[in-house]
Amino acid sequence: MEALKGRDLLSLADLNAEEIQGLLHLATQLKSGEVKLRCNKVLGLLFYKASTRTRVSFSVAMYQLGGQVIDLNPNVTQVSRGEPLADTARVLDRYLDIMAIRTFDQRDLEAFASYAKIPVINALSDLEHPCQVLADLLTVQECFGSLAGLTLTYLGDGNNMANSLMLGCALMGMNVRIATPPEYEPDISILEQARAIAAGRSEVMVTNDAKAAVSGAQVLYTDVWASMGQEDSADARIPIFQPYQVNDQLLKGAAKNAIVLHCLPAHRDEEITDAVIEGSQSRVWDQAENRMHAQKALLVSLLGAD
Structure with missing residues (x-):
């Protein structure tokens, strides 16, 4: 799946059929234990909406890959005090390796991704839920x-x-x-x-x-x-x-x-x-x-x- 490295997933249409099938095949291998991979990276979770499955599944997945997770609760970060999205994105881009964002407006995801070089994942918006x-x-x-x-x-x-x-x-x-x-x-x-x-x-x-x-x-x-x-x-x-x-x-x-x-x-x-x-x-x-x-x-x- 080298073709996906460094990319964003903001919409399911960001992928083609071959890439989705590749992800499903890899997921099957990881689930069965046939393949064991390590990814010593840091995932940031920025969730403006409540979450159980998405938050926990992303966290456990990253931990099992050998990485770390930082939960960026908007209520205890400067975004709750009106820090511009562009500023937040450019700073977090220098700290983290990847971001998963759950928000209301799809345009906020797209704006964040435009300012950040790291991969950005749509963890749910009002428009789509690709994961x-x-x-x-x-x-x-x-x-x-x-x-x-x-x-x-x-x-x-x-x-x-x-x-x-x-x-x-x-x-x-x-x-x-x-x-x-x-x-x-x-x-x-x-x-x-x-x-x-x-x-x-x-x-x-x-x-x-x-x-x-x-x-x-x-x-x-x-x-x-x-x-x-x-x-x-x-x-x-x-x-x-x-x-x-x-x-x-x-x-x-x-x-x-x-x-x-x-x-x-x-x-x-x-x-x-x-x-x-x-x-x-x-x-x-x-x-x-x-x-x-x-x-x-x-x-x-x-x-x-x-």
Whole structure:
């Protein structure tokens, strides 16, 4: 994965299919212990949003590679007092080897990366969540052996997960169907980008019909109905999103060997029922573990091994 060394990952579209497949292969090798790599570098985490899986998985991945992690909590650094992003980026660039940033506006990530020479990773923005999708693709590949030709259906809010799933599936030759209530569809520019990537080789569909979207799908995927920063609208969204709940009845319409994914945290019996997330078709816990393995592969690819 020498081609990735020194690069940023701000969007899943920053990668091509060969690079994603290379990351998945390396993640599989690292997970099994077939390959052991060392990377004695320092990772900085600058998270403006709450995080459990992303924070811990990045930290453990870096520690297992032999590196170190500095948690740059915005509340206890000068960014909370209005230090310009450009100044912060140029200083941290001289201290750290790589940065993972979780923020609201995608433009802040892009600005930080423009001022820093070190690799910058999008650890979640309101537009995309590329690291999650790398783990999702790894999980699907573990279950089905390959990705091309499979159909993934995402149900719920057309949020950052929907955006990155469209890009990731299109890149890997998977069909992707996004089922949302009217007026909650994913970003139109990302949809057009995903369709351009798919170039007719696979399907990129957005629909308001949940039942049609799950028909024959091998992967059902959901996320919370109100993302971080939208908590005030959470209760009002429940009746609107109820037809998109991943439950036993909806699951019956999917392929018999279908698996269920959720990026977590889950609001049980809202977007997904307790019975489904704890059921035999759920791969949610494997998916969560794979965050660490996929990000370990990403870190060592962007930084290079010692």
